[in-house]
Amino acid sequence: MQLVECVPNFSEGRDKQKIKAITDEIVKVKGIMLLDVDPGEATNRTVVTFIGPPDAVVEAAFQAIKKAAEVIDMRTQTGEHPRQGATDVCPFVPVSELTMEDCAELARRLGKRVGEELEIPVYLYEYAATRPEWKSLANIRTGEYEALEEKLKKPEWKPDFGPARFNARAGVTVIGAREFLIAYNVNLNTRSKRLANRIAKTIREKGTPRRDENRKLMRDGAGNLVYAPGLLKECRAVGWYIDEYDMAQISINLTNYNITPIHLAFDTACEEAAKLGLRVTGSEVVGLVPKEAMLMAGRHYLEKQSQNPGVPEKELIRVAVQSMGLAEVAEFDPQDKIIEYAYKKDVSGLVDMRVHAFMDLLSTDAPAPGGGSVAALNGALSASLSAMVAALTESKRKFKSVRQEMRGLAQQAQALKYFFLQAIDDDTDAFNEIMDAFGLPKKTEQEQQQRADAIEAATKKATLVPFSVLEKCGDIAAFALQVADKGNPNSLSDAGVAGLTARAAAMGAYYNVLINVTGLTDAAFVADITARAKNKKQEVLEIVEKVEALLEERLQS
Numbered sequence: 149m150q151l152v153e154c155v156p157n158f159s160e161g162r163d164k165q166k167i168k169a170i171t172d173e174i175v176k177v178k179g180i181m182l183l184d185v186d187p188g189e190a191t192n193r194t195v196v197t198f199i200g201p202p203d204a205v206v207e208a209a210f211q212a213i214k215k216a217a218e219v220i221d222m223r224t225q226t227g228e229h230p231r232q233g234a235t236d237v238c239p240f241v242p243v244s245e246l247t248m249e250d251c252a253e254l255a256r257r258l259g260k261r262v263g264e265e266l267e268i269p270v271y272l273y274e275y276a277a278t279r280p281e282w283k284s285l286a287n288i289r290t291g292e293y294e295a296l297e298e299k300l301k302k303p304e305w306k307p308d309f310g311p312a313r314f315n316a317r318a319g320v321t322v323i324g325a326r327e328f329l330i331a332y333n334v335n336l337n338t339r340s341k342r343l344a345n346r347i348a349k350t351i352r353e354k355g356t357p358r359r360d361e362n363r364k365l366m367r368d369g370a371g372n373l374v375y376a377p378g379l380l381k382e383c384r385a386v387g388w389y390i391d392e393y394d395m396a397q398i399s400i401n402l403t404n405y406n407i408t409p410i411h412l413a414f415d416t417a418c419e420e421a422a423k424l425g426l427r428v429t430g431s432e433v434v435g436l437v438p439k440e441a442m443l444m445a446g447r448h449y450l451e452k453q454s455q456n457p458g459v460p461e462k463e464l465i466r467v468a469v470q471s472m473g474l475a476e477v478a479e480f481d482p483q484d485k486i487i488e489y490a491y492k493k494d495v496s497g498l499v500d501m502r503v504h505a506f507m508d509l510l511s512t513d514a515p516a517p518g519g520g521s522v523a524a525l526n527g528a529l530s531a532s533l534s535a536m537v538a539a540l541t542e543s544k545r546k547f548k549s550v551r552q553e554m555r556g557l558a559q560q561a562q563a564l565k566y567f568f569l570q571a572i573d574d575d576t577d578a579f580n581e582i583m584d585a586f587g588l589p590k591k592t593e594q595e596q597q598q599r600a601d602a603i604e605a606a607t608k609k610a611t612l613v614p615f616s617v618l619e620k621c622g623d624i625a626a627f628a629l630q631v632a633d634k635g636n637p638n639s640l641s642d643a644g645v646a647g648l649t650a651r652a653a654a655m656g657a658y659y660n661v662l663i664n665v666t667g668l669t670d671a672a673f674v675a676d677i678t679a680r681a682k683n684k685k686q687e688v689l690e691i692v693e694k695v696e697a698l699l700e701e702r703l704q705s
Contacts, residue, residue: 149570151488152251153183153199153241153328154209158216159231159319161187161194166219171196173211179204181491183436192227193236199243199491202250206258209238213262217318222293230286232293233319237285239274239326243438244488251325252276259323263310266318269300270309273324278308285322293319327382327404330441331434334398334417335476337427344387344396347420351398351413352378352385379416382407393477395429405438411445414472430473433480436487442468447559456542458535458558461566497573515583520575520614523656526649527568527617527624533646534627535561541636550634561627564620568653571617575660578610607667614660615677618684621654625691632698640702647695654688 160166167187175182180200187194198208213235220234238258240251255276263270277283291299297314299305306312307320336344349356355378358366366374378385382404389396398417402408410433418428439461446464447457449471457464465482474480483489498506498517510517535558541547542554585602589595628650632643661681665674 149488149492150201150245151199151243151491152202152205152246152254153197153243153487154205154238155195155197155241156209156212156238157236158194158196158212158220159192159222159225159227159234159236160216160220161192161227162189167194169219170194170212170215173215174198174208177204177208177211180208183487183490188227188229190227191229192225193229193231199487202246202254205240206254209240209258210261210265213238213258213268213321214266217266217268221317222319223316225293230289230292231319232289232296233268233321234317235321236319237273237322237324239324241326241328243328244440248275248325248327255323255325259309259321262321262323263307266310268310268315268318269307269312269320271320271322272308273322275325277324285324288322296320327406328438330402330405330410330437332400332402332410332413333432333434334400334414334428335393335430335432335473336396336398336421337429338396339389339394340396341387341389343424343426344389344398346387346424347417347426348385348387348398348400350378350420351380351383351400351416353381353383354378379420380408380413383413405441405444409444409448410437410441411448411468411472414445428473430476432477433474433485436485436490439465439486439488442482442486445472456539456555456558458538458555458560458562460562498576499569499572516576516579517572518575518579519656520579520617520660521572523614523653523660524568524571524575524617525653526656527571527621527653528565530624530628530646530649530653531561531565531568533642533649534624534631535565537631537635537639537643537646538627540639541631541634544636547636553634554631557627557630561624564624564627567620568617571613574613575610575617578606578613581606582610603667604669607664608670608673611661611664611668611677614657614664615681618654618657618661618681618688621650621657621688622684622691625650625654625688625695629691629695629698632695637702640699644695644699644703647692647699651688651692654685658682658685 158170167185171182171185174180174196180198182198184197185194199205200208216234222234225231240254242248242251252275255272259270259272262268271282271288272278273282273285273288281287296319300312300314338344355375358374358376360366368374382402384401384403386399387396388399400413402410402413414431421428442465443461445468449467450457469475469480483493498521510522538554538558538561542551542558582603585599585606588599588602590599625647628643628646631646632640635643658681661677665678668674
């Protein structure tokens, strides 16, 4: 499931009606989940957080920027927070199945549309920046709103999108892509803010002020303090005392959890606390956390125990929560605290149905779910069986020689299981989008063309879903062959069924590609995807034939 977070900041924090007018535009967009609205009276600024699929998030962001330009007049806006536009900044943050470059491309798409349709100058920042000096938001904001009129006259301040002229009402908007920021607190068995702050300075990237041999703070030629670098990159930290908990905490902001993950911050805090005679008693996540951050932690602690990390997500998350004491000061409910789960709780689908309910719906005259969803289900079954055989192999001492291989396979199979499960809903959603396109008005020539374009686009998308399933079938077929060949012989039949369900998934996906392309007019697209699908299908069939031959040989010997 592709999910992106968007965190636009609007230069209005006092007028609730204006704020609601903006957020109403966001929630109107299908697939969007509004996570937080945080207005500030003194700053006169509201930070809004929402998530959804990429296209929906771009649309919601555009509508919000458009509405903000209508209801906020920068000529009269004042506040303590630096600002230069009605929508001051609008970053995209990758949550799942998206790269930073994907988010940078979303920023460019939105910036182009805002510049052209709303005539608001747009600068790109952070990972979307077109100039090194524009990577920093502070650099772009130099002089704030009051300096814009003169800045925009200068060639070096020509915006990335939109007119190079002063928009007095809306100002300018800065759009970009940045990493997910995780707010995370580590609990200590002390009330001492001083000791907590000492650990914080040791672990944070900024580090600790250096002292000379006389214990005096060292400064550079400009009079600035000189720091000894801290232990953790992309980490900001401070120590404080929380009266509510009657304990001190290390308050941490992780600005890139791929560089410094939660579990590394926790383990490092434990090590530094021990040096001071302290103990870490637990920790807490403030707000929401990406699922991958929790899965990384679960795998880390299982591997430290020499246990198999190729287990279901639920178990990885349980291990992470328990290992880091995430429920010490407040409940940690994954359905509320993990961003992808919170989204899915709001937008449920076929995968959440019980088996009986799914089969009952499948067996009616409802057009969806259909064969595409069932093909994806077979893929999930195949991946699950291979993960099971791998687990039953690596846990036995007599298969020690393939233990690491089986552990790696189990992790990959678990990941593909969730890919196929998501594809069950993706296939049905894609079909529903085609139906929506067919329902568009067609009275005028313009409406007819828009309807035809929408049908073509939706049908291509509906073709790509089973094609993506077919592409992954080669992997699960290879897993089936691997566990059939090297796995626990007591589970040989399970490996065989993994091969059969991989074949069923591949053939079902292939048939769905073929039936969908019959409705397309783009001949080049049809020829390309049909040829690629045929090659991939043949590859899967050849692998499964090897699985079947191996089963026939070993089960009848």
